[in-house]
Amino acid sequence: MKGADCLQNFTYDFYKQSADYLLARIPEPPEIALVLGSGLGPLAGELENPIVIDYRDIPNFLASTVESHAGKLIFGRLSGKRVVCMAGRFHYYEGYEFEQLAAPVRVLRLLGAHTVILTNAAGAVNTAYRVGDIMVIRDQIKLMGASPMRGANLPEFGERFFDVTRMYTPELRALALDCAKRLGQEYRMQEGVYFYMPGPQFETPAEIRAIRLLGGDAVGMSTVTEALTAAHCGMRVLGLSLMTNMAAGVLPQPLSDAEVTEAAAGAAGRFQALLREIIQQM
Numbered sequence: 533m534k535g536a537d538c539l540q541n542f543t544y545d546f547y548k549q550s551a552d553y554l555l556a557r558i559p560e561p562p563e564i565a566l567v568l569g570s571g572l573g574p575l576a577g578e579l580e581n582p583i584v585i586d587y588r589d590i591p592n593f594l595a596s597t598v599e600s601h602a603g604k605l606i607f608g609r610l611s612g613k614r615v616v617c618m619a620g621r622f623h624y625y626e627g628y629e630f631e632q633l634a635a636p637v638r639v640l641r642l643l644g645a646h647t648v649i650l651t652n653a654a655g656a657v658n659t660a661y662r663v664g665d666i667m668v669i670r671d672q673i674k675l676m677g678a679s680p681m682r683g684a685n686l687p688e689f690g691e692r693f694f695d696v697t698r699m700y701t702p703e704l705r706a707l708a709l710d711c712a713k714r715l716g717q718e719y720r721m722q723e724g725v726y727f728y729m730p731g732p733q734f735e736t737p738a739e740i741r742a743i744r745l746l747g748g749d750a751v752g753m754s755t756v757t758e759a760l761t762a763a764h765c766g767m768r769v770l771g772l773s774l775m776t777n778m779a780a781g782v783l784p785q786p787l788s789d790a791e792v793t794e795a796a797a798g799a800a801g802r803f804q805a806l807l808r809e810i811i812q813q814m
């Protein structure tokens with residue numbers, strides 16, 4: 533679907549049907565939503581008393597097409613908080629329009645979540661960063677393509693023209709850095725700007741040089757539509773990027789998905805411990 537054809541279905545009721553289906557199947561509504569990026573899915577297995585619901589079974593929801601993304605909503609408790617995990621997210625490169633990518637976060641909001649933690653694997657553009665560093669997203673740059681909020685505004689979620697100067701909630705950024713400090717020296721934390729690129733190809737070295745000039749510290753193919761959707765409906769947002777590789781052209785070798793997956797797997801334990809601590813302190 534393209535253009536207006538793809539937009540006319542997105543009524544408040546459209547999202548509410550997804551949320552009502554889920555609310556009928558969970559004992560308590562979630563307060564915190566967690567979107568797990570490539571290779572960071574295992575945390576979903578740590579929720580207590582989990583209730584697992586396949587994306588395919590949720591009316592009006594999207595279907596995950598990437599192998600490394602599981603395609604399930606998992607409800608349960610983590611660090612004592614009521615949490616819902618999206619194990620598997622949706623990307624523009626899969627063929628979705630940006631407008632469709634609003635759906636998951638809107639449904640999470642309708643379930644009751646007031647805070648969303650967005651995680652991703654990203655390439656390090658800033659040459660002072662190293663593989664394994666965790667970047668707290670301070671801000672984002674998305675120069676390519678439509679806003680997920682394009683189309684008729686749904687006032688039940690938010691205003692037509694909305695502020696994004698504090699899209700990544702300053703208090704949560706400080707909290708994340710604080711938690712890492714408390715956990716110790718194995719955490720090399722950064723705070724920087726996430727630059728969105730549509731993929732699925734990794735970037736060219738020339739694109740990475742341009743991104744660096746424009747102010748990007750890390751580059752990735754996800755997260756930005758989710759953050760915008762969350763900002764529109766008044767959710768608090770924390771974004772955490774795991775540096776799985778130096779961006780294209782920084783090192784002489786080519787990039788590969790295997791490198792990304794391997795680095796994510798290697799850091800998963802550390803990343804999860806940080807998320808647990810952050811959720812506990814929220």
Ligand code: HPA
Binds near residue numbers: 735
């Ligand atoms: N570029 C885009 N997306 C990514 C990268 C990258 O270098 N690494 C992990 N996700």
